[in-house]
Amino acid sequence: MSAPRPGLAAALAALAPALLLAGCGSAAPAGPGAAGATPAAVGGTITVLAAASLTGAFTTIGHDFEASHPGSTVVLSFGSSATLAAQVAQGAPADVFAAASPATMATVREQVDAPVDIASNTLEIAVPAGNPGRVHGLADFADPHLRIAVCAPQVPCGAAAAQLFAAAGVEAEPDTLESDVKAVLQKVTSDEVDAALVYRTDVLAAGAQVEGIDVPQASAAVSRYPVAVVRASRNPVTAAAFVAQVRSADGQRVLRAAGFARP
Amino acid sequence: MPAPTRSARPVTPTRPERRAGAGQGRVPLLLGLPALVALVFLLLPLVGLLVRAPWSRTVEVLTSPTALQALRLSLVTATASTALSVALGVPLAWLLARPGLRGAALLRALVTVPLVLPPVVGGVALFTVLGRSGLLGRPLYALTGFAFPFTPYAVVLAQLFVALPYLVLAVEGALRAADRRYEEAAATLGARPGTVFWRVTLPLVGPGVGAGAVLAWARALGEFGATITFAGSFPGTTRTMPLEVYLALETDPDAALLLAVLLLGVSVAVLVLLRDRWSGRW
Numbered sequence: 079m080s081a082p083r084p085g086l087a088a089a090l091a092a093l094a095p096a097l098l099l100a101g102c103g104s105a106a107p108a109g110p111g112a113a114g115a116t117p118a119a120v121g122g123t124i125t126v127l128a129a130a131s132l133t134g135a136f137t138t139i140g141h142d143f144e145a146s147h148p149g150s151t152v153v154l155s156f157g158s159s160a161t162l163a164a165q166v167a168q169g170a171p172a173d174v175f176a177a178a179s180p181a182t183m184a185t186v187r188e189q190v191d192a193p194v195d196i197a198s199n200t201l202e203i204a205v206p207a208g209n210p211g212r213v214h215g216l217a218d219f220a221d222p223h224l225r226i227a228v229c230a231p232q233v234p235c236g237a238a239a240a241q242l243f244a245a246a247g248v249e250a251e252p253d254t255l256e257s258d259v260k261a262v263l264q265k266v267t268s269d270e271v272d273a274a275l276v277y278r279t280d281v282l283a284a285g286a287q288v289e290g291i292d293v294p295q296a297s298a299a300v301s302r303y304p305v306a307v308v309r310a311s312r313n314p315v316t317a318a319a320f321v322a323q324v325r326s327a328d329g330q331r332v333l334r335a336a337g338f339a340r341p
Numbered sequence: 342m343p344a345p346t347r348s349a350r351p352v353t354p355t356r357p358e359r360r361a362g363a364g365q366g367r368v369p370l371l372l373g374l375p376a377l378v379a380l381v382f383l384l385l386p387l388v389g390l391l392v393r394a395p396w397s398r399t400v401e402v403l404t405s406p407t408a409l410q411a412l413r414l415s416l417v418t419a420t421a422s423t424a425l426s427v428a429l430g431v432p433l434a435w436l437l438a439r440p441g442l443r444g445a446a447l448l449r450a451l452v453t454v455p456l457v458l459p460p461v462v463g464g465v466a467l468f469t470v471l472g473r474s475g476l477l478g479r480p481l482y483a484l485t486g487f488a489f490p491f492t493p494y495a496v497v498l499a500q501l502f503v504a505l506p507y508l509v510l511a512v513e514g515a516l517r518a519a520d521r522r523y524e525e526a527a528a529t530l531g532a533r534p535g536t537v538f539w540r541v542t543l544p545l546v547g548p549g550v551g552a553g554a555v556l557a558w559a560r561a562l563g564e565f566g567a568t569i570t571f572a573g574s575f576p577g578t579t580r581t582m583p584l585e586v587y588l589a590l591e592t593d594p595d596a597a598l599l600l601a602v603l604l605l606g607v608s609v610a611v612l613v614l615l616r617d618r619w620s621g622r623w
Contacts, residue, residue, distance in 0.1 A: 158591065160590075160591040160592070161590075161591070164590075164594065225473075225488075225490075225491065227573065230574065230588055232588055232589075232591060232592040233588075233591055233592070252575070253491040253573065253575060254490075254491050254573025254574055254575050254579065255573075255574055255575055255576070255580075256569075256573065256574055257569070257574060257584075257587055257588045257591060258591075261569065261570075264570070265490075265573065268465070268468050268472060268474075269472070269473060269474045270468065270472050270473050270474075270488070270490045270491075
């Protein structure tokens with residue numbers, strides 16, 4: 079046995095752990111929070127962290143808010159609710175937080191004011207355009223020959239899917255349990271699965287690549303979306319005005335158009 | 342591997358044994374300080390992981406069937422993709438290192454594409470070729486009913502895609518640094534090209550192959566983006582350790598830290614053990 083030799087191999091062995099998690103990037107919240115002292119009136123910049131499924135609706139509402147409140151800027155950052163909640167818990171400079179489930183919002187109850195529900199969402203079957211697997215309903219999810227994608231039961235969309243299968247009495251045979259609903263949808267748009275369970279809003283947002291099939295039992299698993307002002311906000315007046323905009327008739331109309339239901 | 346014949350035994354001119362005491366003089370501040378910063382920068386996040394991990398839950402988390410299942414899948418697939426990387430990558434490196442190869446610079450740049458491509462995009466790219474409706478995947482699916490996604494083979498392919506360039510670059514570097522005169526001497530003495538490669542070239546670049554295999558294995562073990570995109574995530578089939586860690590981060594961040602520490606511990610242990618093997622062998 080030769081003595082250990084300091085060399086390339088040793089250097090690489092020392093380097094290897096750094097490579098291990100290469101590629102596990104995580105999105106940081108975009109933009110700084112409100113700068114300067116607390117303004118008494120609505121204005122300045124607010125940062126809104128929102129669940130990925132709210133992307134289209136909140137982008138529109140943000141533009142509407144900036145138009146109706148000159149001098150204000152809304153910086154939006156979308157991601158998985160759990161990731162965003164972790165950012166709020168770590169003190170990210172955010173003013174408003176919108177989550178895809180009350181359970182996720184509850185994990186930051188120390189950091190936010192009382193949340194209000196702004197919308198609800200239900201699950202729908204998504205199939206690739208043309209429906210290659212000839213899927214008709216939830217019962218097809220028990221067919222082991224079909225390729226099926228759903229969310230993992232640990233994340234909100236997966237918990238809702240499990241509720242739905244239980245209500246319908248279906249023993250699902252999924253091929254993959256994804257960690258968020260966008261990953262599930264991606265498997266449908268790339269035609270790698272015959273069917274998947276995603277939110278109604280995701281089917282609408284995916285356009286022509288995806289066909290939606292209504293689930294009669296959908297009301298058994300309704301996901302509620304709470305929104306709250308972050309306590310550490312340096313612009314709470316504008317943050318509260320933004321929440322009010324989301325709850326207003328205009329804001330609710332945008333959410334309905336994106337496929338969300340009443341809270 | 343057969344022992345090299347006496348006439349062809351390489352003396353490894355590129356890797357002289359270090360004499361005791363050589364290079365033991367004072368380290369100049371200009372080198373020592375940045376080296377120290379680099380070391381601290383690389384190690385501090387690891388220290389952070391170790392400090393924050395909830396050690397009281399170690400037994401519960403690390404002996405859970407899901408963790409062991411994911412660890413086993415990770416070790417098996419990373420080893421398989423490393424073996425494939427060596428089998429395919431060494432010949433490619435040999436080709437790239439041949440003097441006078443036309444278009445070598447372009448080829449070399451293309452080989453490094455997976456290094457700069459975001460792994461998630463790599464996964465989508467694999468779909469377009471090997472997915473159920475991909476260029477090669479569609480005829481395969483039509484003929485056999487088999488498709489790669491959601492199988493462990495897809496995990497290996499995703500890892501191979503991101504790990505192969507590391508091996509090719511490491512081995513090509515070793516081949517360029519090797520002394521070609523040994524190959525020429527062997528050829529002059531009548532050895533056929535295949536014999537020259539197996540008996541002279543390969544022993545010469547052995548450490549380079551070993552280093553490249555380590556890099557490839559480490560990269561494969563940590564592979565996340567291409568795997569979750571191309572292979573999906575199902576316990577025991579495609580959910581490797583990094584995917585398990587990511588899912589745990591969403592639900593049980595403490596457990597995720599412990600799982601990450603477990604993955605690091607196993608990989609460091611394997612690498613340290615292997616390192617002793619090589620230095621004894623080559």
